Amino acid sequence: MKVRVSVQLKPGILDPQGKAVEGGLHGFGFEVEHVRIGRLIDMDVPGTDPEEVKAKALAMCEKLLVNPVMEKASIEVL
Amino acid sequence: MRVAVPIFPGSNCDHDALHACGTVLGWDTIPVWHQETRLPENTELVFVPGGFSYGDYLRCGAIAALAPIMADVKRHADSGGLVLGVCNGFQILCEAHLLPGALLRNESLRFIHADVHLRVERADLPFTRAMKAGEVFQVPIAHAEGNFTLDPADLVDLEARGGVAFRYCSRAGEIGAAHVPNGAMNGIAGIVNLRGNVLGMMPHPERAVDPKLGPTGGLGVFRSLAEAFAHA
Structure with missing residues (x-):
């Protein structure tokens, strides 16, 4: 599924x-x-369940995509 | 005294670190490619050098923090080994969660290279023990992202536990916004972890150690490390 992560300060x-x-x-x-x-x-994440895909994207945010000291993110399954 | 200098694609202060530790100080200094999974046996100090690791993609230091060698650098730090991160090395240590906080774009938006003065806030660390608290020394900075930032509550904690090693100051040692080149909170130039064995700083002490190349204000850090090793 197509996922869009928006990272903002x-x-x-x-x-x-x-x-x-x-x-x-x-x-x-x-x-x-x-x-x-x-x-x-933007990325393609394997899976068909939007909630599951969103959870994967959230894990990616926590591991790498977002630095919580300065950034916050919102995740959209497209 | 054995020093390991991890080198990432885009590191460009690795040779400064090798020159300072190897040639000037005469320590056994070993460059270590980022794809290695182990530091050399008996490494006492890991010097994470400055530069633009991985082109500063995503965030400064974010990708380097994931490099294979960093797992062993974390193990080294967790077991009490010394880690010094300078400039991009400081950013990498923050992204690797070895130090708190983040380095944002300079308030002026500009890359700044200048000689600055630092005040020693902690003189009881392996990195500062040959200096005195309140002592002022001059070292160069060269960065675009050195604006140290932390959540307000965490900043209070950092200050309360004596986590600030160096602060920007005037030549006479006065503290204040006028002497902070990059907008860093509380004028913070360098911090240590709780245990005091991991230090990150934006200024470059390794570029100020060789009298043939200019002033030697950075020697205090290296003399301290020499003392720490002599007493280890």
Whole structure:
């Protein structure tokens, strides 16, 4: 099954990349604030039960994909 | 004194570590490829060097933390062996859960290379025993991700247990945001684990040990290690 893991910096963690992009958007005259940049990880995970597949993806987050000091993730089975 | 220097694809301070420990200090210093599963027999210090292991993919140090050799580095640390991680080596030790916290992008967004001053916060460690608490020494930094971060509650714990080994400071030893180059919480430049045998730091003491190449402010760390080994 197709799985999408979205990794975001936790609220309160400085996101200099987001800040830089926000500054760039302001440069074009866009009114925008709180720009935060994250990461999308798409993958194929064997299995047919969405709950089971989601549990596997959660284990992957805990082992490698997410650093809980600074990041949080949401998992979507597509 | 036997030192192992694990080398990952993208390590680029491995030769600085080998030069400092091997040539300058005269220790038996052995490079160890990341695919190895065992450190050399009788390794006393593992020096995890700086660089851009695995191209900093995913997060700095995240992939290197999974390399085969790291299992034996953890075993070495768990049995009380000394581990020093510098720059990317510090990031790797955090990702390997040998040290708490994470190193985020510098507050300025820029890669910074500069000489900085550090204040010794703990002088009772194998890495600092030849120095005095409050002593100031100068070493270079060269990093884009050195902004040390920890959950607020864990930061309080880290400070309370004396987990901070080095803090950025002025030449005179004053602490404060103005002297922190990268935005690190509480001006933290280096930390130790609870047992005091694993130290991670962003600045490069190994780049400041050879008088032929410049100032030698980093020698205090290596003199301390020499003392620790002499007393082991």
